[in-house]
Amino acid sequence: MDQPLKILLIDDDSDDREIFSLVMKSIHPFSETDDAIDGYEALDKLKRDGYTPDLIFLDLNMPRMNGLECLREIRRIERLTRRPVIVLSTSSNPVDISASRAAGATDYIVKGNEIQTIKKHLAQVLQKYNPRSPTHE
Template identity: 55%
Template sequence: MKNGKTCFLIDDDIDDQEIFALVLKSVNPSIACVVANDGIEAVSKLTKEETFNPDYIFLDLNMPRMDGKECLQEIKKIDRLKETPVIIYSTSSEQKDIIETRNLGASDYLEKQSSVAELKKRLAHFFK
């Protein structure tokens, strides 16, 4: 199963999940997109399934139960994922969110785009 790369999207918005997965497939069809609906589900999957080692993690900030910042801190505690890039994927363009998530270990910050074309351009940057 591990010939292509795996992208793990953690986002509670179903529409955002579908758009992200479609755009990712158009950018690079060999990348599998696995989705968790919130931080608790994501951390549970990452801690219980030790063979699940995504190549990239895209993480929404505003989610119920466990927000993106808490989730990021939990992900960073998992040894096998220490080198996995975690990209914040959020509607927030607040400078404090960008700075805070970088300080917590996020490798990049991607603001959710209103246009599919713009999202495609941004994802192409990550998955060229």
């Protein structure tokens, strides 16, 4: 059996984390979503030897360490420099989108309020960036 798709979601909102996990499981049943409630917890996980998720999803607005700060730190971890990091934020502000890309975001998704919208966006991301999909082999 193939290895599961390993995903890290960095988001301080417990409802958003739960919805993300449920939607991701419905799109990709062989995915495993791990989460972190802020940038510090995420970096603790990401700096461990052997912990390299296939995809990282990152919220911008978090306490203690915001998403841009976390993204810059992720990009300093050598084995993660080319790993897809997708910003998942409520902000549609072009300044936030531009700053995220400048900091190293692979892509940027504006969080929707409806499950179907979230599902559509996540399915598109998986199709585009899943390292195990046929388009990436």
